[in-house]
Amino acid sequence: MKNLLQQYRPFLLFLGKFLLTYVVLTVLYQSYLNRFDSAANQVDSFTQMVADQTQTVLTLLNSTAQIESHPTEPSVKIIYNGKYVSRIIEGCNALSVMILFVSFVVAFTGRWKQTLFFVIFGLLLIHLLNISRIALLSVALYHYPQHEHLLHAVIFPLIIYGVVFLLWVIWVNKFSIHATTAAQK
Template identity: 35%
Template sequence: MLKDFKPVLGILLRFIIIYLVLLFGYQFYLNSFKAQGLDPFSRLIADHVVLVQNALNYPSRLYDDVPNEQMYFYVKDKTVTRMVEGCNAVSVIILFVAFVFAFYKGTKTFVFIVAGLVALYIMNILRIAGLNIVTRDYSQYNKIAHDYVFPAIIYGSVVILWMIWIKFFALKNENS
């Protein structure tokens, strides 16, 4: 009977191992920047958000708050939101990568992961910029945007990428 579940258990075990390795690696990365405030990857995202907002005619600047490991977005002469480590979507990216590797299919796995990471990075930049704009101009919708709409965008993007991976790549040979 256990023989029937062997493929599923293999996928699950691969997912758990990859997820834990990436999670612990990320935590090690974060710990190495503890005294410097917000980590470099989160800062890069914040910088790109400012570029997008400036391009959309929402003049923006960042203010560093090193002791509290955060940065504030100053948009159109108003402090609107703050960037913390959790905004960088790395935890979601780790889930994405672990899931895709769980259904490993050779070289196309790496290609799909790179393409997915680029898509998720861009989606996250647009998500944060959108949240800043909503908070700046439509503050009455800030809570629903922050708690529901914008998380649904990033998690929805991951689920769509997973579905694409499974349907068109991971199970393609089995369906043909």
């Protein structure tokens, strides 16, 4: 048994760091969400910020964009060129994707400064990509409402998860301890 533990030690350390980071960040996020009353249709402040920034991006694209609280659910409605095209719910704020990203980077540890820099860079990139995703999705839904499922459930998640995967590959191959160990061989 001790031999097996020794043999799989790198994997077990990775798994342990990933799970610990993921659980801690998820518990913190859940405690943050618990401060808001979803029964009263209250939207958390980060999701509201995402909605505000999406409105700004849509306005920069020379279109009329408004956001307003949804009257019957905890979400923010996006009204694009006078038409209600989409809504932003808590799951649209990309925080769960960010938690997954951070957990993976921490699990494949690198030097602290590089890890911190890469996490901050990755979180900003994911956030900006998410705002762009919601804005572009709103424009696409305005013009092609019949393709809502394809746009919302396939194309745009593929883009955001694809970028996160690409960030992970860059992290593992360029900055993690695994990359520095492989480079020394």
